[in-house]
Amino acid sequence: MNAYQITGTSGLTSLHAVHLPDPKPGPGEVLIKIRATCLNYRDYMNVMGIKGVTGPVPRIPCSDGAGEVAEVGEGVSDFQPGDRVVCPFMPSWLDGEYSQHHASQALGGAVDGLLRELAVIAAASLLPVPSHLSLEEAATLPCAAVTAWDALHCRGRLKAGESVLILGTGGVSIFALQFAKLAGARVLATTSCDLKAKRLLELGADAVHNYKTDPDWDKWAVKQTGGLGVDKVIEIGGAETLNRSLKATRFGGHIALIGVLTGTSAEVQTVQILRKGIRLDGIYVGSREMFAEMLAEMSRVKMQPVIDSVFEFSQATAAFQRIASGRHFGKIVIRV
Incomplete structure (x- = not known):
């Protein structure tokens, strides 16, 4: 599969396109064809090598993504190939209180993120994309939207x-x-x-x-x-x-x-x-349960995210330059 990796701490020059082996889903897991990822300022800080934020390298950046189920592992019955799904920021945080363990599973920092063509995620973590949203719109939600929802409604x-x-x-x-x-x-x-x-x-x-x-x-x-x-x-x-x-x-x-x-x-x-x-x-994002509550409300009123711009996969560096400029209004999406 094609992907991007942060390979050092020298800023945007450390972000490189790479080719990696295709992952395979194990029991209880789902293989997703990532169709869109979305940038958060955290992703920019990771790429720039900012002390106290950047995780170990090499690392695939970007916590946010949505796509289509390509294959399901043994025991998975809630999803089937072709289903549209979105991945939570911390796949292990299903409900309950935030913990150090959940933080250690945050995509794009502690573990590899979604700026790639294929990803394996636990089926229990995934959420179906509401019918009124495109995959580009769904990709904007896991970090920024859930954070706002947690900040206003949960906390x-x-x-x-x-x-x-x-x-x-x-x-x-x-x-x-x-x-x-x-x-x-x-x-x-x-x-x-x-x-x-x-x-x-x-x-x-x-x-x-x-x-x-x-x-x-x-x-x-x-x-x-x-x-x-x-x-x-x-x-x-x-x-x-x-x-x-x-x-x-x-x-x-x-x-x-x-x-x-x-x-x-x-x-x-x-x-x-x-x-x-x-x-x-x-506030460090929120749980899958919060995400599900938020999606239900968004579906009820057909709320759509505000997208600033959409870049192609080959333009990933330009997308990071856009967020660095501070000129954006809303979310910056990379179409995979």
């Missing part, structure tokens, strides 16, 4: 009428906007671009702030809520944005810490967490 316990602040226009933020509006929440959004601001409003954001023209987006968010602060924050920046998120959050509010786009460590104003009684949750 966040979002209620209609609450306010949600999203940062930027990456995959998690856009999915959070879509899910929050479906739940009847008021969504405040930040961006660095007026054109992206217009698109956020078209997707349903109630108010948008350009942090390039006015970096005090925390003060803006507090003002938008009558001086109280927002109920929920989808915090994807990390090091350089967390303190502003703490200031923007109301007493007793919730911050879902998801991304590290601005770095992996920083000085945090912990007194804000204490004084305001803020609940701060680290």
Whole structure:
């Protein structure tokens, strides 16, 4: 099979097309023809060799993918060749609590990912692709969409009428906007671009702030809520944005810490967490059970992901360059 591997820690030049033996499914496993994969910033960090993120090399990148069943192993009865399926981010995390074991099975980092033509996954992990979604759309879901769902509905316990602040226009933020509006929440959004601001409003954001023209987006968010602060924050920046998120959050509010786009460590104003009684949750995607609940809701309303661009398999490096540019709005897909 054809695949891509990260072969070193020298950035995009370490990503190489390779030819590997075709895998075969064992008992309880399914062989999948991967038809589409999708990039997350984590995948870019892995390829770039960022300390504390990149796993062992050589490694096939990309956690997200969808495809068609090619062959089933002994004892598999839930799927048959031709079925359209999507692979969870951590195939071992079926339900229950998150654990170190599940983290050790995360695709594209701890173990080989899905930027390849064929993959073997345990049948118990897979989910059928809803009929209203293409395989390219389904491939956008395992990391960003499930993360947003976990942050808002599982850990966040979002209620209609609450306010949600999203940062930027990456995959998690856009999915959070879509899910929050479906739940009847008021969504405040930040961006660095007026054109992206217009698109956020078209997707349903109630108010948008350009942090390039006015970096005090925390003060803006507090003002938008009558001086109280927002109920929920989808915090994807990390090091350089967390303190502003703490200031923007109301007493007793919730911050879902998801991304590290601005770095992996920083000085945090912990007194804000204490004084305001803020609940701060680290969100590392979610379980298959959460994924199934999310797919059921998406099917109910025929919700479709926002795709920024689709690249061919031979253009994988260009897809990574697109995510590095920061110009994308929504998800970047690679068609296999």
